[in-house]
Amino acid sequence: MSSPDRILRYVDALREAFDQEMARDPSVFVFGLDVDDYLGIQGSTKGLVDKYGPERVFTTPLSEDAMTGIAIGAAMAGMRPVHVHIRMDFMLLCMNQLINIAAKAHYMWGGQVKVPLVVRSMIGKSWGQGAQHSQGLHSLFMHIPGLKVVAPSNAYDAKGCMLAAIRDDNPVIVMEHRLLYATEAPVPVEPYAVEFGKARICRKGDDVTVVGISNMVMEAIRAAELLAEVGVEAEVIDPVSLVPLDMATIIASANRTKRLLIVDNGWTMCGASAEIAAQAAEACEGLRIRRMGFAPTTCPTAPNLEAGFYPNPGTIASAAWSLARPGTAAWAPSPERTKLAYQVQFKGPF
Amino acid sequence: MHSKDTISRLYRSVLRIRRFEEVAADIYPSDKIKSPVHLAIGQEQVSVGVCDVLEDGDWVGGSYRSHAMHLAKGGTMNGLMAEMFGKETGCCRGKGGSMHIIDVGAGVMGSSAVVGTQIPMATGYALAAKAAGRGRVVAVFFGDGASEEGCFYESLNFAALRKLPILFVCENNGYAIHEPLAKRRARPEGICAVAEALGVPATRIDDGDIFAIRDGAAKAVAAMRAGQGPVLMEACVYRWRQHVGPDEDYGAGYRERVEAEPWMAADQVAKLAALMAPGQCDAIKAEIEAEVAASVRFAEESPIPAPQELFSHVFA
Numbered sequence: 001m002s003s004p005d006r007i008l009r010y011v012d013a014l015r016e017a018f019d020q021e022m023a024r025d026p027s028v029f030v031f032g033l034d035v036d037d038y039l040g041i042q043g044s045t046k047g048l049v050d051k052y053g054p055e056r057v058f059t060t061p062l063s064e065d066a067m068t069g070i071a072i073g074a075a076m077a078g079m080r081p082v083h084v085h086i087r088m089d090f091m092l093l094c095m096n097q098l099i100n101i102a103a104k105a106h107y108m109w110g111g112q113v114k115v116p117l118v119v120r121s122m123i124g125k126s127w128g129q130g131a132q133h134s135q136g137l138h139s140l141f142m143h144i145p146g147l148k149v150v151a152p153s154n155a156y157d158a159k160g161c162m163l164a165a166i167r168d169d170n171p172v173i174v175m176e177h178r179l180l181y182a183t184e185a186p187v188p189v190e191p192y193a194v195e196f197g198k199a200r201i202c203r204k205g206d207d208v209t210v211v212g213i214s215n216m217v218m219e220a221i222r223a224a225e226l227l228a229e230v231g232v233e234a235e236v237i238d239p240v241s242l243v244p245l246d247m248a249t250i251i252a253s254a255n256r257t258k259r260l261l262i263v264d265n266g267w268t269m270c271g272a273s274a275e276i277a278a279q280a281a282e283a284c285e286g287l288r289i290r291r292m293g294f295a296p297t298t299c300p301t302a303p304n305l306e307a308g309f310y311p312n313p314g315t316i317a318s319a320a321w322s323l324a325r326p327g328t329a330a331w332a333p334s335p336e337r338t339k340l341a342y343q344v345q346f347k348g349p350f
Numbered sequence: 351m352h353s354k355d356t357i358s359r360l361y362r363s364v365l366r367i368r369r370f371e372e373v374a375a376d377i378y379p380s381d382k383i384k385s386p387v388h389l390a391i392g393q394e395q396v397s398v399g400v401c402d403v404l405e406d407g408d409w410v411g412g413s414y415r416s417h418a419m420h421l422a423k424g425g426t427m428n429g430l431m432a433e434m435f436g437k438e439t440g441c442c443r444g445k446g447g448s449m450h451i452i453d454v455g456a457g458v459m460g461s462s463a464v465v466g467t468q469i470p471m472a473t474g475y476a477l478a479a480k481a482a483g484r485g486r487v488v489a490v491f492f493g494d495g496a497s498e499e500g501c502f503y504e505s506l507n508f509a510a511l512r513k514l515p516i517l518f519v520c521e522n523n524g525y526a527i528h529e530p531l532a533k534r535r536a537r538p539e540g541i542c543a544v545a546e547a548l549g550v551p552a553t554r555i556d557d558g559d560i561f562a563i564r565d566g567a568a569k570a571v572a573a574m575r576a577g578q579g580p581v582l583m584e585a586c587v588y589r590w591r592q593h594v595g596p597d598e599d600y601g602a603g604y605r606e607r608v609e610a611e612p613w614m615a616a617d618q619v620a621k622l623a624a625l626m627a628p629g630q631c632d633a634i635k636a637e638i639e640a641e642v643a644a645s646v647r648f649a650e651e652s653p654i655p656a657p658q659e660l661f662s663h664v665f666a
């Protein structure tokens with residue numbers, strides 16, 4: 001039964017994807033520190049252990065490296081593991097397994113084994129997350145052939161991407177964002193897959209193309225609203241999946257607007273924004289490009305310093321304005337108007 | 351028997367940490383501390399007992415739950431409080447917050463919030479201490495959960511192999527976040543056996559007794575100063591507050607207050623106080639209240655970091 005108007009939070013949409021896929025396919029299991037505790041990863045795995053039992057929903061020792069290898073082995077042996085990390089930073093303990101085994105297994109063993117593994121992790125922000133709880137490390141994974149990387153920015157894509165990731169025969173890194181968890185969108189009740197490699201045009205505009213990644217889609221949409229008030233129409237594109245990457249949609253837009261701004265939730269150096277910019281520059285004549293992302297430094301905890309670490313709707317709008325209106329005076333929206341609902345609501349400790 | 355001096359020194363140190371954290375927890379709802387706080391309330395005695403036998407020149411290393419270690423080893427209270435407030439005068443200039451603290455002058459290594467990372471790092475300090483040949487030792491504090499990381503085993507193996515002067519202190523509070531040890535280890539009581547198998551002599555103190563912790567550390571440290579290799583001490587304790595955050599969380603969904611009650615009844619602050627003359631306790635309490643209040647004032651009055659601090663210290 002279809003009910004397209006049902007509104008769900010991002011975190012509940014994720015939960016529904018696990019629930020539906022676990023019901024459909026007994027080879028799917030969800031594991032990782034705290035997936036079966038009373039909070040259930042902010043609610044995204046809540047209740048699953050009661051429904052599917054501790055063989056299919058279980059916590060682990062604090063052993064990310066080996067647990068990743070174990071998941072890879074189980075996947076090769078025919079299961080469909082979903083490994084959960086409460087921060088993307090902790091995936092750094094898994095890199096050997098993911099890059100040397102998961103990414104390469106299918107190729108180096110002549111196509112005879114598959115690794116249908118999902119690794120999901122949350123990116124933290126604000127309330128003193130700091131150096132080791134805030135990193136968006138997607139570009140590390142994008143660099144490696146054999147890994148798919150997706151970054152759903154809304155509840156609809158969260159469910160559809162997770163379902164597609166679980167059904168995919170390749171290792172898929174799903175990057176979630178803590179501050180998106182409470183955001184809401186219409187989410188169909190029935191199972192559906194969001195196809196990887198298909199960007200979403202979130203907002204149409206002819207003056208400047210803005211590509212946002214992960215939560216930066218939300219920030220870019222807010223920036224676009226503010227730009228519209230001063231007569232600049234921004235086209236906002238969400239790539240949804242970073243590998244595979246739908247450059248065709250971005251290039252078509254950039255060819256029309258001739259201005260491309262890429263806003264990443266990660267560093268610009270060798271980052272997703274660098275890749276998108278390079279491919280766009282190779283494909284489009286006369287394109288003006290700007291990139292934004294984490295400041296080239298480590299994330300600090302003092303709130304006033306942290307504020308300078310991230311792009312925000314104000315800085316995005318300013319940058320888009322100067323791309324769209326070269327030669328005019330700089331412009332920035334009033335800081336009061338750049339606040340996002342989810343940031344106003346959010347309060348620590350996590 | 352322990353001397354009056356030792357008892358009052360331990361009492362002062364445990365109470366000082368307790369009050370520092372209680373005051374920080376009281377401030378927390380005001381949102382002045384925008385940092386995930388992992389309090390040691392109820393388990394301060396491990397840091398205090400171990401640090402009591404350490405000297406200037408020795409090092410300690412720890413996790414995101416390191417306020418106790420920091421204060422017990424002599425790290426400044428002002429620097430710690432100001433760091434939690436995100437101020438320029440904080441021990442990391444406001445860049446680290448509650449989870450990342452340091453006091454190089456006091457021998458407090460930088461604390462790390464990625465579980466287990468401090469274990470090899472401290473082992474490296476011990477390698478350097480041995481190379482320097484001045485009888486300096488290192489103590490590294492970590493939780494029961496951290497003992498499940500590969501780097502724990504690998505570090506113990508190397509430390510034993512090279513006879514490094516390091517005391518591995520496992521603060522076993524029975525939980526990693528909300529997950530009890532029995533869901534993470536087939537042999538929950540087996541941490542010492544693992545260490546022994548790797549060549550690290552290990553002892554377990556199962557009642558959180560501060561004197562046993564101190565005496566165990568004293569013996570291990572004396573042997574290490576004389577050239578012996580690493581030792582592991584597993585101290586069983588109980589975390590009274592949330593894993594992260596200022597409140598209690600009994601009945602929330604993973605533990606009940608009855609489990610905490612025996613530990614609260616064996617509170618080390620009360621136990622030490624009972625061994626002291628009443629007037630003496632009051633004087634110490636008054637001093638501590640003044641010191642903690644002064645640290646809050648210091649933090650409140652300190653400036654926030656200058657904007658350009660965002661980009662300083664990326665490279666040395």
Ligand SMILES: Cc1ncc(C[n+]2csc(CCOP(=O)(O)OP(=O)(O)O)c2C)c(N)n1
Nearest residue numbers: 090415463464465493494495496525526527
């Ligand atoms: C490598 C890594 N994995 C997971 C986490 C998330 N995490 C933070 S604290 C913690 C529990 C650690 O438990 P334990 O070592 O017993 O220390 P305690 O908090 O009880 O003092 C976990 C899983 C992390 N910070 N780092």
Ligand SMILES: [Mg+2]
Nearest residue numbers: 493494523525
């Ligand atoms: Mg613990």
